[in-house]
Amino acid sequence: MTDNSADTEMLLQVRSIGKNFGGVRALDHVNFDLKSGEVHVLFGENGAGKSTLINILAGAIRPDEGTIELSQKPVSLESVHEARRQGIAAVFQEFSLASELTVEENIFLGSEETTGIVLNKRKMRDTASEIVNRLGFDIPPRAQVSSLSRAQQQMTEIAKAMLTNPKILILDEPTSSLTEREVNQLFELMEVLQSEEVAIIYITHRVAEIRQVGDRVTVLRDGRYIDTVDAKSTSQQELVELMTGRSIGEFFPEVSFKPSDVCLALKNLTTRNKSVIDVSLEVRSGEIVGLAGLVGCGKSEIGRACFGIEPIERGEVEFLGETLNHLDPNSNLKRGLSYVPPDRRREGLLLDRPTRENISLASLDLATMSTKAVLHRSSERVITHNLAERMRVTPLALEKDANTYSGGNQQKILLSKYIARKNKVFILDEPTIGVDVGAKAEVYEFLASLAAEGVAVLLISSELPEILNMSNRVYVIRSGTVQAHFEGQEISEENLLNAFFSESAQGNTIRSATP
Structure with a gap:
């Protein structure tokens, strides 16, 4: 994002860092450095050692060997508190918020302002409001964290990290739960921080973001340092090959669609909380139907309502031609309808x-x-x-x-967990969130195999390339309603984006699918 010349101050230097967990070598003599005011992307497959390295830098775990220097001075980051004192703050992909506390209480958790032995709640509230406003986040400081969406919880984590005005900010998959507007706000914030000489370590599996925000990229593989390259001039193919050690070839598999009987049909479905309003759609055996839309548009709630998690106010859910009067997860599993949730840590495993x-x-x-x-x-x-x-x-x-x-x-x-059952319908909600490029390719192969076996697949995703390349039909969801329906050659980035943001998707009609 910025022009970091060779004489820019080297803020952080990591040399020959090693870490073992039992008999597993998580990091093997890894080198890494960070310049003031740059965004340095840490890139690699799941299990490459990225999380171990940033946990060491954040003071969460201690290395077994190697050295760390801040501004050319050796440091020992023995705790998270010590790392923050040294100017290093981290926002991890897995949140560390106290759900029963408010936003402002979480921001100051462990760093409370006091007057004598009494908490200075007014000062904490004012400071929390200043931080949230500066970041441009739409989160009320007095709101309880458990009442917030995942995107708002991520904003709270970022606000918490900014309390100490860090010199180094670690962002671990920061855009995974944000809307496009919130992502743009985050990138604007990063530019402001860079102008203030704050250095950012940025972890992402979204290759497109690397060129957009990165200055340099360090690639790790199997716990080892592979290379550091320029973010702007290195192609996506080169990055993937550095990351995996092999040529990926065709990233998305060729899917053989053979749509047949309707397996799942929704008719004027409305949820009790109105996150879904009068939605009608069909999914046939042997096809992958995409549900696309911005984060928070209601597409996830459609999948949850089908599986019996989201209460339904009115409308019908039909499975293999039978109207389901009682929806609950256990009954649906026995019928042959499975739902894979987006948050594997909280809901899936x-x-x-x-x-x-x-x-x-x-x-x-x-x-x-x-x-x-x-x-x-x-x-x-x-x-x-x-x-x-x-x-x-x-x-x-x-x-x-x-x-x-x-x-x-x-x-x-x-x-x-779900493929042991003979599924007729498979609903997958953000199935590749937080996974690396290699694992994504394997998930896509799995989806293609389901379609080839005659399973009806409903793919809910915020990843536009995923929808474009894996679906034979797409419903665009906006504000809880079906905004448009596309099939075959109509499925294009231009048409989908137009439906995302336009009040009406010109030239496209919402119609029943035909086999």
């Missing part, structure tokens, strides 16, 4: 339980798994091992807790 248990959890009632509530342990191990192998969970260890895996592997475990 039991992180402190073994991989085996996570994969088998949604299928314990199947005859292959149990008889009269008695679990067949040997069958469970064989079935879960085969499912995990199909999804390429690596390195596969069925008795290892889910939280020990990278984000990409956790997502594969989540998908494995």
Whole structure:
């Protein structure tokens, strides 16, 4: 984003950092440096060592070997508090907010303002408001965090990090839950911080963002330093090959669509909270139907309503031609309708339980798994091992807790959880959020295989390339309603973006799909 010449002050230097977790070498003599006022992108697959490195820099964990220098002076970042005192603040992808406290209380958590032994709530409230206003975020300081959307919670994390006026700001997948307007606000904020000589370490799996915001890119692979390259002149293909060590080839697979019978139909569906209003759509076997729209448009709520999570006020949900009068997740799973939630850590996985248990959890009632509530342990191990192998969970260890895996592997475990059942309809809500390019390609191959097997797939995604390349029909959702419907050659970036932002998508009609 800025022109960082060779004589720009080197603010941070990391030399030969190493870290072991048990017998796993997470970082192997990694080098990294950061100049004042630059955005330095840290890039790599899930499990490459990015999270370990930024946790070391944020003071959350300590390295086993190597040195860290700030402004040419050796430092020992023994705690998060010490890192913040040294001018390093981090906003992690997994939030560290106290949900029962307010926004302002979270911003000052651990750094409360006091007058004597009494909390100075007025000063904290005024300061919190100043920070939020400066960032341009639409979050009320007195609101309880549990009442906020995920995007607003991410804004709260960023505001919390800015309390100490850091010299180095670490942003871990900061745009994953933000709308386009909020993303632009974040990028504008980053430019302001750069002008103030704040250096930013930026982690993203969205390759398009690298050129937009980055100055330099350091690539890690399997815990090792690979290269540091210029963000503006290095192509996407070069970055992917550096990251994976191989040529990805065609990123999106060729999908063989053979639409047949209607498996899932919504008729004038409206949710109780009005996040979905009079939505009608159809999904047929052998096709992938995309639900596209900006973050917060209501597309996720459509999937949740179909699965029985979001209460319905009126309208109908039809499954294989039958109107479902009682919607709940357990009944839907037994029917053959599965829903993969967007937040694998909060809704999808039991992180402190073994991989085996996570994969088998949604299928314990199947005859292959149990008889009269008695679990067949040997069958469970064989079935879960085969499912995990199909999804390429690596390195596969069925008795290892889910939280020990990278984000990409956790997502594969989540998908494995549902494919033991004979699904007629698969609803996937943001299935590639927070996963690297290599893992995305594997998820896309999985979606293509579902369509080829005759499964009806509803793909809910904020990733426009994902929708454009993986769908044979697309419904655009805006303010909880179906704004437009496209199929075949009509599915283009121009048409979709026009439907995202226009009051009416000119030239497109919302019509029933035809086989």
